[in-house]
Amino acid sequence: DSGVTQTPKHLITATGQRVTLRCSPRSGDLSVYWYQQSLDQGLQFLIQYYNGEERAKGNILERFSAQQFPDLHSELNLSSLELGDSALYFCASSARQGVHYGYTFGSGTRLTVV
């Protein structure tokens, strides 16, 4: 158990639908990162939050949004889902900003859009 909790573990939904993925960071970690992993693209950075504020944005589609709540858990909202959104979505956390400290990843949410 890495200490980063992601729910649900699996999600199957239809095109056009909206889903919410949830992440609880490791205790004490203020930064949360969301990544998408697909077979052809590898791990792609989506967005980062630090202590409730958005700090960095990667290749995140406009149909996707995220937030970090006062208790530091984070949610990634995916809407108007397309077949191509099927992927593994990982949340990671770190105690401080700065990549040198390394990230702790959750076990991911496998999203299948049918």
Next chain:
Amino acid sequence: TQLLEQSPQFLSIQEGENLTVYCNSSSVFSSLQWYRQEPGEGPVLLVTVVTGGEVKKLKRLTFQFGDARKDSSLHITAAQPGDTGLYLCAGDGGSQGNLIFGKGTKLSVKP
């Protein structure tokens, strides 16, 4: 755009063999990290290398950061089936303040 290229993409070896996987870029990184990912799990941090030329050892795994801080290698001695997994290198994404990842080397060690 900073990119990390990993090679080989796939590697299948017998238990007891040695192997080296590579992570290369045309960009300079302030640090590089190596992660191992097993099926159904998230990546797990193995090591961070920060200084050009740095060598770090983790049991049978040896990590090296290139002198120019553009590349890194991971050498495994006497591979075991438990070493099977996807090995990912990652470096800082610059102004974005996040990690960028290579696509990984998928290692299979057969008993």
